Amino acid sequence: MNSQPKHDRRWTRRKEARPAELMSAALDLFVERGYAATRLDEIAARAGVSKGTLYLYFSSKEELFKAVIRSGIVPLIERGERLVDGHRGSSFELLQEIVHTWWESIGDTKLGGIPKLMFSECRNFPEIGRFYYEEVISRGHQLVQAVLEKGMKSGEFRRIDANYAMRMILAPLVYLLLWRHSFDFCDGKPVHPEKYLDQHLDLLVHGLKPGAGQGSGEKKRGETAKIISMEKRGRR
Amino acid sequence: MNSQPKHDRRWTRRKEARPAELMSAALDLFVERGYAATRLDEIAARAGVSKGTLYLYFSSKEELFKAVIRSGIVPLIERGERLVDGHRGSSFELLQEIVHTWWESIGDTKLGGIPKLMFSECRNFPEIGRFYYEEVISRGHQLVQAVLEKGMKSGEFRRIDANYAMRMILAPLVYLLLWRHSFDFCDGKPVHPEKYLDQHLDLLVHGLKPGAGQGSGEKKRGETAKIISMEKRGRR
DNA sequence: TATATTACTGACCGCCCAGTCATTTACTCG
DNA sequence: CGAGTAAATGACTGGGCGGTCAGTAATATA
Secondary structure: OOOOOOOOOOOOOOOOOHHHHHHHHHHHHHHHHOOOOOOHHHHHHHOOOOHHHHHHHOOOHHHHHHHHHHHHHHHHHHHHHHHHHOOOOOHHHHHHHHHHHHHHHHHOOHHHHHHHHHHHHOOOOHHHHHHHHHHHHHHHHHHHHHHHHHHHHOOOOOOOOHHHHHHHHHHHHHHHHHHHOOOHHHOOOOOOHHHHHHHHHHHHHHHHOOOOOOOOOOOOOOOOOOOOOHHHOOOO | OOOOOOOOOOOOOOOOOHHHHHHHHHHHHHHHHOOOOOOHHHHHHHOOOOHHHHHHHOOOHHHHHHHHHHHHHHHHHHHHHHHHHOOOOOHHHHHHHHHHHHHHHHHOOHHHHHHHHHHHHOOOOHHHHHHHHHHHHHHHHHHHHHHHHHHHHOOOOOOOOHHHHHHHHHHHHHHHHHHHOOHHHHOOOOOOHHHHHHHHHHHHHHHHOOOOOOOOOOOOOOOOOOOOOHHHOOOO
16 A cells, blocks of 8 residues: 555655545445444554554544545546536437446446445444435436436436336446445356446336336236236235 | 233243244344444343343354344245246236235335345355355345246247346345335435335336347337447446 | 654553353242 | 242453554654
8 A cells, every 4th residue: 555665664654645545445344344343453454554543534433434435425426417417419328328437437446335335334324324315315316317307308218207217227236336245256157247237228228218108007008917006905 | 022021020931932032133133233233232132131041042143143144034035936836927927926025025024124234244244145145145036037037938028138137127126125224214205115116117017028129239220329338348 | 963843653441242150030840 | 839940130251442642753944
């Protein structure tokens, strides 16, 4: 981690670089082991400093955690929002572009571990959970929803509830991240992300195409499958 | 939790009921706070016993965790497998039936917290992770994949890679559970599960329908959206 | 080179909690 | 009812880890 330990000095002053290095090390370990199971000594060691140094830059473990999340997500959403604003072309192309960019700049990056971390810990740190929800999740939701609504308005997509459709778009993306950061290691033939995302987009483009019946519960022709809405079934 | 504390006794002997009650309490707390953040004293208290009693039935915290997972999932998969075997009718109907049953007997139950727990902890307990993968995940995958393949063979679904399509089916289901057990609490308008699942099935039935181009990267007509395969793009 | 400054260290502290066990209480059986 | 057994208790312990701080080593200044 230390760039070049000049000569044979035991350590060098690197006031500027420390926080970023510590946060990077912390993110790695938090994602791998979870917040509680990660020792501050380990984080410090991975960043090439002692635990005491960590406390020069972060006042507590929780503050370090917050900083990791904050600094990790700041660039993310903004980038997505700029992408949507600047786009000219079909809504589906935009959707593809978003997925691609997301994968390359987040998913396939160590930042891709953050969602797993947040899902695991948001109940233990409601303040951070709420922050993450406000600053990342809800903005991400709005972003995708806007694309869907634009596509529906132009007639490119059929009319469906954008809020729920948005979740159908995001679920496989988030799921991919969670998978890679948890069970991927025991899978015989690991998931190939590019193929996975292609498949997802392919199913979406067909599922969203207009002219095949609107909304749930309706079907255009007398097909074999008749949709039984869960809403009408008795609850447990 | 104790059924009836007879008379004014300080406690009663309930050798048979203790393990189940302890596991139930443990599942609640593990799901809510995570494995590490859950205290054995709390589990015992919720089950109405002292910590010492817990150790009469489980030799360690980790053994308790294993037992919780094991006992929680034994009934689950088998039920699904019986469902598939006994089904007569279209593949999509079967898919619906699976989703409904899953939701009612697992998703909308405290068992629905197990996936979150496993995703969070499987890296810290590789042995349990592997067990869960073998006994639940891979069997669940095979189950859904079999339905897809049957549907493709009969021409009800278009031909696509069943392994990846299976993941597209499961992702929103698992995602629903994770959501409910983590961020749901900070959502202004919470997700309505029945509507969510209906929407999912609706998108699927359209996305899987044949006669709209096969596989990713192909489109039948000159539509606005042209699919750019991620496979062909440069990697990060 | 001498002095002042400060980034950094690592031994140390105290709390917390998994795990133990001697004792107490409930039940069983004759 | 009384003796024997098994279930349950809760005070205790030991280790681990978050957090501290007096001291040390690197750098700045002159």
